[in-house]
Amino acid sequence: xxxxxxxxxxxxxxxxxxxxxxxxxxxxxxxxxxxxxxxxxxxxxxxxxxxxxxxxxxxxxxxxxxxxxxxxxxxxxxxxxxxxxxxxxxxxxxxxxxxxxxxxxxxxxxxxxxxxxxxxxxxxxxxxxxxxxxxxxxxxxxxxxxxxxxxxxxxxxxxxxxxxxxxxxxxxxxxxxxxxxxxxxxxxxxxxxxxxxxxxxxxxxxxxxxxxxxxxxxxxxxxxxxxxxxxxxxxxxxxxxxxxxxxxxxxxxxxxxxxxxxx
Amino acid sequence: xxxxxxxxxxxxxxxxxxxxxxxxxxxxxxxxxxxxxxxxxxxxxxxxxxxxxxxxxxxxxxxxxxxxxxxxxxxxxxxxxxxxxxxxxxxxxxxxxxxxxxxxxxxxxxxxxxxxxxxxxxxxxxxxxxxxxxxxxxxxxxxxxxxxxxxxxxxxxxxxxxxxxxxxxxxxxxxxxxxxxxxxxxxxxxxxxxxxxxxxxxxxxxxxxxxxxxxxxxxxxxxxxxxxxxxxxxxxxxxxxxxxxxxxxxxxxxxxxxxxxxxxxxxxxxxxxxxxxxxxxxxxxxxxxxxxxxxxxxxxxxxxxxxxxxxxxxxxxxxxxxxxxxxxxxxxxxxxxxxxxxxxxxxxx
Numbered sequence: 001x002x003x004x005x006x007x008x009x010x011x012x013x014x015x016x017x018x019x020x021x022x023x024x025x026x027x028x029x030x031x032x033x034x035x036x037x038x039x040x041x042x043x044x045x046x047x048x049x050x051x052x053x054x055x056x057x058x059x060x061x062x063x064x065x066x067x068x069x070x071x072x073x074x075x076x077x078x079x080x081x082x083x084x085x086x087x088x089x090x091x092x093x094x095x096x097x098x099x100x101x102x103x104x105x106x107x108x109x110x111x112x113x114x115x116x117x118x119x120x121x122x123x124x125x126x127x128x129x130x131x132x133x134x135x136x137x138x139x140x141x142x143x144x145x146x147x148x149x150x151x152x153x154x155x156x157x158x159x160x161x162x163x164x165x166x167x168x169x170x171x172x173x174x175x176x177x178x179x180x181x182x183x184x185x186x187x188x189x190x191x192x193x194x195x196x197x198x199x200x201x202x203x204x205x206x207x208x209x210x211x212x213x214x215x216x217x218x219x220x221x222x223x224x225x226x227x228x229x230x231x232x233x234x235x236x237x238x239x240x241x242x243x244x245x246x247x248x249x250x251x252x253x254x255x256x257x258x259x260x261x262x263x
Numbered sequence: 264x265x266x267x268x269x270x271x272x273x274x275x276x277x278x279x280x281x282x283x284x285x286x287x288x289x290x291x292x293x294x295x296x297x298x299x300x301x302x303x304x305x306x307x308x309x310x311x312x313x314x315x316x317x318x319x320x321x322x323x324x325x326x327x328x329x330x331x332x333x334x335x336x337x338x339x340x341x342x343x344x345x346x347x348x349x350x351x352x353x354x355x356x357x358x359x360x361x362x363x364x365x366x367x368x369x370x371x372x373x374x375x376x377x378x379x380x381x382x383x384x385x386x387x388x389x390x391x392x393x394x395x396x397x398x399x400x401x402x403x404x405x406x407x408x409x410x411x412x413x414x415x416x417x418x419x420x421x422x423x424x425x426x427x428x429x430x431x432x433x434x435x436x437x438x439x440x441x442x443x444x445x446x447x448x449x450x451x452x453x454x455x456x457x458x459x460x461x462x463x464x465x466x467x468x469x470x471x472x473x474x475x476x477x478x479x480x481x482x483x484x485x486x487x488x489x490x491x492x493x494x495x496x497x498x499x500x501x502x503x504x505x506x507x508x509x510x511x512x513x514x515x516x517x518x519x520x521x522x523x524x525x526x527x528x529x530x531x532x533x534x535x536x537x538x539x540x541x542x543x544x545x546x547x548x549x550x551x552x553x554x555x556x557x558x559x560x561x562x563x564x565x566x567x568x569x570x571x572x573x574x575x576x577x578x579x580x581x582x583x584x585x586x587x588x589x590x591x592x593x594x595x596x597x598x599x600x601x602x603x604x605x606x607x608x609x610x611x612x
Contacts, residue, residue: 147522151504154521158503194521194539196501 003034003114005107006238007136009160009168011152013123015144016173019213020203021120022051023220023228024140027235029084030220033115036075038087038107040132041122042097045089052216053078053086062090065102071109080221085114095127100134107135116238125159133160139168140200145175145186150194157197169200171234176205201234202245203227321347323359330362336369336399341377345384352388363393370398375405382411495530502526502540511547522562528552541565550599555609559595564604566597571604 008021018041025037039047042062048054059074064087071087078084087110090097103119110117121132133139139160143153153170160166172191179185192199203209206227212219220231233243320335321344334344352359364385378395385391394412397403406413495513502508502516504523513530524540526532529547531554538556543565545552550567564571594609 151523154504154523158505161503196519 003111003116004137005111005117005119005135006138006140007040007119007121007133008140008142009121009129009133009156010123010142010149011125011156012143012149015142015149016203017123017142018047018050018120019209019218020140020142020171020173020231021118022047022218023231024235024238025084025116025118026051026078026081026218026220027228027231028116028118028238029078029081030223030232031235031239032082033239034083034113035116035118036085036087036110036114037118037120038110039089039120040103040128041120042089042128043091043094044122045091047120048076048086048088050213050216051078051086051218053088054216057088060088060090061106062093062097064106065098071106080217095122095131098131100131103131104135125156129156133164133166136164136166139164139166140171141168141195141197142171142173143191143195144173145180145191147186150186150191154195157195167197169198170195171200172202174205175202200237201230203230203234204246321351323351330359330364331367332364333367334369334371336371341371341373345380348381349384352390359388359390361389363391365393366395368395368397368399368402371402372399373397373402373405375408378402378405378409378411382409501536520556520561531555545599553596553598555594555596557594558592559597559606564597566599566604569599569602569604 008017008024010017018039021037025035029035037047037051038061039045040061041047045060048057053076056076059069061074063069064071064074075085075087078086087106107117107119117135119132119136122128141153141156141160143149157168160168170192172188175188176185180187188199188202204227206219208219208225208227212222219225220228222228223232230246233246236243320333320338322333323330332348339347366381382392392411395402395406397406397413403413495515496508496510497515497517498508499517501518502520502524504521507525507527508514508516509527511529513532514526514528515533515535516526517535519536520526520534520538520540520542522539525542526534526540527543527546529545529549529552531552532542532544533554534542534556536556537558538554538561540561541563542554542561544554545567546565548567550569552566554561554564554566562572595606596609597604597606599605
């Protein structure tokens with residue numbers, strides 16, 4: 001079986017690439033796929049932190065490429081889900097440590113054993129980004145509904161079209177329907193108007209995401225949490241199913257009660 | 264506003280924007296290396312009997328990291344061209360010494376001894392050949408025989424400028440310089456009373472606010488020769504953030520110009536789509552240049568040496584105040600009138 005390599009990019013930092021990669025990987029694994037997520041943000045790694053696997057990191061991507069360990073030694077299995085693995089980045093090196101062809105070798109090897117290889121790209125458009133997209137057959141661009149994020153996303157889409165001939169699919173993150181209704185936030189249509197790429201999904205702005213990130217427990221693990229559904233829907237769409245977009249409403253009364261009494 | 268629909272995720276597309284990003288040139292390829300607008304088909308044998316009479320047209324252009332020397336391929340003998348080149352270089356003092364030059368020969372047919380005389384001329388001034396661009400197979404062979412650097416493929420139509428990957432198209436390889444300082448346009452949105460400049464055409468300024476005060480930027484260097492109009496260039500597709508399209512003649516874009524995208528043209532610029540980027544029309548000094556778009560919301564507009572911005576919309580339309588810039592929803596066109604950039608409904612009558 002040859003898996004699919006999907007890189008998650010954005011251009012702008014802080015829009016939610018890592019969170020998206022973690023949750024999407026989790027959701028895919030919960031959909032019975034064998035998933036490997038790779039942290040390509042060498043030097044500023046954080047995928048392991050938000051997945052709660054930080055304490056189990058021994059070897060990393062750079063170790064594998066430089067031959068200090070075998071690939072399977074560096075992979076960390078997330079015990080909460082069947083068949084979800086993490087290949088962490090190095091914290092001590094920087095993005096010049098690896099080259100695109102090396103990344104391709106690692107990704108190809110992982111493709112042989114997994115259904116999906118998700119690569120968490122660093123921000124920017126330099127070598128780190130180029131390394132992360134080099135092996136990709138599919139790219140997801142994450143943006144938030146703000147003008148600066150959109151500008152960077154547009155540039156990234158252009159670079160991907162120009163250099164890789166790939167048109168990425170879009171994930172809109174931190175979407176706030178209430179602000180959109182008030183006219184204070186760009187709507188989904190405004191965003192697609194500019195970027196004109198296919199929309200893969202919309203993730204609402206939800207406190208639960210940050211809470212779960214801090215706990216090292218991706219929110220997708222909890223199916224009963226409303227926002228987790230957004231990630232599961234995206235996973236389903238990635239798998240090829242046609243899932244309607246979530247109907248965004250105000251928080252459910254349960255969530256409102258919960259936030260009243262707080263954690 | 265939305266979210267109440269249960270639309271499936273098919274992707275938001277409209278025919279206009281989903282144009283193939285692999286741009287397709289117009290059917291008449293713009294000329295890159297020839298100052299005269301000739302449209303003869305490329306025939307490799309057509310130079311067999313060419314007699315070069317007249318004075319050769321020779322242009323030296325500075326461009327970023329190097330110098331381009333263009334020699335017309337249908338006028339003047341090579342000896343005269345070399346003489347011209349020598350006198351240009353002497354007049355320039357030491358300006359070009361040590362430079363690497365790109366030599367653009369069009370279809371001129373040259374033998375090895377002719378090329379080597381050029382090489383010697385350059386070597387005498389410590390200059391060297393970076394590349395030779397030629398459409399003539401005999402010339403290319405001569406260059407190969409002398410082991411002079413040839414560009415791999417030379418096509419008369421425009422294409423990617425490999426030195427600048429964000430450059431979508433660059434016909435004449437000129438650099439537009441607005442002078443050392445570009446003054447910041449003011450955003451005081453002063454209302455210009457219609458008719459205050461004794462405008463003779465009644466349909467100008469019909470109910471439309473004059474966009475921000477313009478200031479005369481340092482003049483663009485005028486061409487020494489009379490402006491030869493290059494043919495128009497048609498680009499199909501959307502110009503994304505970071506993309507630049509440069510052309511000496513009029514540019515027509517079938518698609519949008521996203522914020523962050525740029526068009527620099529020596530002539531007019533027409534956007535058959537949404538204009539949200541930066542446009543410089545009449546970039547070589549032509550103040551009669553115009554800019555038109557179906558949805559006119561540029562971040563910044565420049566016509567010849569003048570620069571202006573559109574003020575942000577003050578409408579209460581939800582979701583629009585930080586985004587749209589005074590778009591009236593109709594096709595509009597901008598022109599320079601009495602030193603001010605004026606935007607009008609695009610009256611097609």
